[in-house]
Amino acid sequence: MRLLKRFVTSPACAGLLGLLVLAALFEVGVAEKVLSPLVFARPTQAIAAIRTLQADEGLAPAFLITLGETLASTVLALLVGIPGGALLYRRRALGEAYEGWLAALFAAPIVLLYPLFLVLFGRGYASVVLMGFIPAAIPIAITTREGLLAIPKTLLDVGRSFRLVPRDMFWKVMFPAAVPAVFTGIRLGVMYALVNIVAIEYLVDFGGLGRIVSDMYFRFEVPGTYASILFVVMVSVVFYWGFGWIERRLRPA
């Protein structure tokens, strides 16, 4: 009983309530034609349309395609970003030369390079994966370098006093010390890969979830459009929370 009372007065409950009220307003508004059904979908219809989407368009396979592309981009980004960041740390001049460029590139509209990739690699998975790879590799490289630079001198001194060879020094001292920082980069990288991949899929009508959103709008299926958007939101929320959870585990207390 007390637990119930605590929940009812909690912000989470208020937020949920707000969402439900908003949904109810849209439901009634569209049903009564105050809001045009050509623009808005009734929330109940949009949710119901997720099932239709699964049956007609294969939402689950599309999700797996997008997931696979994101995974491939992330693996590539790890393979390039972590050694790249370590190199930028080892060769200080390289790090200083490229640090600003990487930050600028990270903020630049990499999505706009997609015609270049389409021209070079065709309208296929290679282009999508590579377009996801670039924005994922940059934060991973940056945070790997920063993580290595921020290792406390004490840890390195301890390693030295044990006369560790460089390889042990790296794997037993430096790498574990840098993991929390690097993971922040990996989390950013995965989110950016996902965002860019969905964006490309949407722009070129190819691949997984982004393509379905584009198709639904193109066919003017208003509930279907909302359903597909809702699904993309849910997927990125799961990613966001999942990685946030892992990151909190990895942070030293």
Place this chain on the structure above:
Amino acid sequence: MDRAAAEARVARGGAPLPLPAFTPTQIRLVTVMACVALWEALARTGWFYKGVIPTTASVAVALVGEVARPEFYRHCGITLAEVSVGFVAGGLAGVALGVLFGARRFLWRAAAPYVNAIGSTPKIVFLPILFLLFGVGIESKMAKGALSTFFPVVVSTTAGMLALNPVWLRVGTSFRLTRWQTITKIYLPAMVRPVVTGMRLGLGVGIIGVLVAEIKYANAGLGYLAIQYYTQFDIPRMYAMILIIFTLAVLANVGMTRLTGRFYWDGADAPAETGR
């Protein structure tokens, strides 16, 4: 690199550097030249389908031709208008809501999961809704710019409000500041940094948001031009357009970073890039 620094590096577990170290400027110069040379070499090999990698000269000619065309400036102006309106609208809404969230913490705790959730999704998937609402003209691009700008600004403003040192407010109370004085003497100076930081991130994502919307459905703007050259297979012009867009976007970001830096006069580091 001087000797002491080199020794310190070796002591940190790094391998000794045999190379005479280049300065960062030299490395950058060499990198740029190597990239251009590589491009030129690839263009001349003929390994790629004809026209896919045009020579650097033809891209340069296309670039000059593009910049000399009056029509180009019309498209430039349209994109600029879309970005500006979106940035101002999204920024104002973000600051207003951020201040509200910061002042009413219960409200923020209730809304935070949803703001964070939508903030982390690719905003591009909301484009169909914006097209339905505003049509495929410039209004939907402005709306896209505003939507993209809004999230970093609201998150940064709220964080700034929540991080406000309560001691300052108590000092204000003990000085019997009026409500207005509390706002101008305590809140405004404390909020400058988080707000300009949010604005900088917001402008970056706002520009991208507008350009992708132009690429999807539009009949004007720089993003539209780039994609039109692509469909016409006018590859040199397409590359020229991408170069122009990239340069403008980077310049906008550098400008905003400089501007943000002015508010970090005491040498504190400006917060790093987060969120898109």
